[in-house]
Amino acid sequence: MKKILIIGGEGQLGSTLTEQSDKIKWGEFSHTTVDTLDLMDSSAIRNYFKTKTFDFIINCTAYTAVDRAETDAVAAWRLNAEAPGELAAEAARMGAHFVHISTDYVFGGTHSRPLKPEDSKTPDSVYGKSKLQGEEDVLRQQPQSIIIRTSWLYSVYGKNFLKTMLQLGKERDSLNVVFDQVGTPTLADDLANTILSIIEKVIKGEKQFTPGVYHFSNEGVCSWYDFTKAIFHETGISCNVLPVESDQFPTAAPRPSFSVMDKSKIKQTFDIEIPHWQDSLRKCIKKLDDATTGEFPN
Numbered sequence: 553m554k555k556i557l558i559i560g561g562e563g564q565l566g567s568t569l570t571e572q573s574d575k576i577k578w579g580e581f582s583h584t585t586v587d588t589l590d591l592m593d594s595s596a597i598r599n600y601f602k603t604k605t606f607d608f609i610i611n612c613t614a615y616t617a618v619d620r621a622e623t624d625a626v627a628a629w630r631l632n633a634e635a636p637g638e639l640a641a642e643a644a645r646m647g648a649h650f651v652h653i654s655t656d657y658v659f660g661g662t663h664s665r666p667l668k669p670e671d672s673k674t675p676d677s678v679y680g681k682s683k684l685q686g687e688e689d690v691l692r693q694q695p696q697s698i699i700i701r702t703s704w705l706y707s708v709y710g711k712n713f714l715k716t717m718l719q720l721g722k723e724r725d726s727l728n729v730v731f732d733q734v735g736t737p738t739l740a741d742d743l744a745n746t747i748l749s750i751i752e753k754v755i756k757g758e759k760q761f762t763p764g765v766y767h768f769s770n771e772g773v774c775s776w777y778d779f780t781k782a783i784f785h786e787t788g789i790s791c792n793v794l795p796v797e798s799d800q801f802p803t804a805a806p807r808p809s810f811s812v813m814d815k816s817k818i819k820q821t822f823d824i825e826i827p828h829w830q831d832s833l834r835k836c837i838k839k840l841d842d843a844t845t846g847e848f849p850n
């Protein structure tokens with residue numbers, strides 16, 4: 553049985569992968585948390601892998617607090633740039649395939665058509681810069697790596713824009729939300745399903761583990777304003793949403809104005825079908841509702 557390790561099994565993507573892997577029979581899954589493998593410490597990484605080997609390692613960890621990273625750059629750089637390279641080196645040493653997750657924020661928003669993996673990268677934030685360095689280190693240390701850039705990730709787990717808006721929408725009568733940052737939300741369940749489907753196809757010999765950088769988000773395009781309107785429409789929250797430009801909603805870290813990604817490479821290489829973001833939003837809201845009525849997980 554192939555052994556698959558999820559690094560960061562209690563973040564939102566890691567939790568979703570763990571939830572899905574519990575139903576899988578074709579692989580033996582385990583995961584780490586910050587308590588069992590603290591990536592701030594290089595020697596902890598070396599020690600952890602001294603006695604353990606895996607066939608696939610999926611890295612779901614990151615420093616994801618985009619604004620805080622601006623003033624906590626050393627920690628963000630350690631988690632997003634250095635640690636992924638060290639994990640990839642361990643994967644290479646044991647001959648494991650490495651799957652790493654990156655972000656649309658490696659792009660600077662200068663493009664105006666869906667972004668291909670090889671398009672020029674000009675990240676504006678510490679988060680984006682550190683994630684880009686992490687991508688480069690991963691591919692240098694373990695050329696047999698798949699890097700999946702995703703965007704606007706949300707799920708029933710952890711902190712994310714959907715949960716922030718559900719909270720704010722209940723507390724406030726009106727909200728200002730930027731409409732000049734355009735991208736695509738991604739339901740973590742859809743990304744987790746894609747990662748597991750790629751690994752399953754490789755294990756079953758249906759696909760090669762073709763290394764490189766891929767893009768994955770849900771289908772469709774929207775602004776954060778459109779996303780918020782859809783969240784309130786689907787949940788019946790009556791909060792008024794006002795479209796504003798980014799300079800009317802100042803943040804410590806600049807975000808790309810356009811980060812819609814072209815997903816044709818992942819779809820063609822691994823025969824992946826991707827749901828539209830509005831359908832996935834409905835799916836997630838139902839899952840949240842089921843959680844509050846005690847029917848989740850099922």
Ligand SMILES: NC(=O)C1=CN([C@@H]2O[C@H](COP(=O)(O)OP(=O)(O)OC[C@H]3O[C@@H](n4cnc5c(N)ncnc54)[C@H](OP(=O)(O)O)[C@@H]3O)[C@@H](O)[C@H]2O)C=CC1
Pocket residue numbers: 559560561562563564565566584585586587589590591592611612613614615616631653654655656683701702703704705706710711
């Ligand atoms: N969130 C988003 O909107 C987007 C995320 N991404 C990328 O997707 C991936 C998954 O993101 P997401 O699930 O949202 O991230 P989360 O912020 O939900 O989870 C972060 C994970 O990192 C782990 N972690 C933090 N510090 C340490 C540490 N010192 N040592 C070990 N582990 C640590 C956490 O562990 P623990 O839970 O044990 O503390 C947690 O598992 C990341 O690579 C991120 O950059 C890309 C685009 C959008």
Ligand SMILES: Cc1cn([C@H]2C[C@H](O)[C@@H](COP(=O)(O)OP(=O)(O)O[C@H]3O[C@@H](C)C(=O)[C@@H](O)[C@H]3O)O2)c(=O)[nH]c1=O
Pocket residue numbers: 616617618619655656657702703704705712713716720727728729730733776801803807
């Ligand atoms: C809460 C809020 C945010 N905004 C704006 C701020 C920002 O420009 C945009 C997104 O909000 P957030 O700061 O919550 O999201 P942000 O942390 O920028 O989300 C990003 O996280 C990292 C980890 C990624 O990799 C990205 O793909 C992306 O998902 O919406 C409003 O306009 N009104 C609001 O009330």
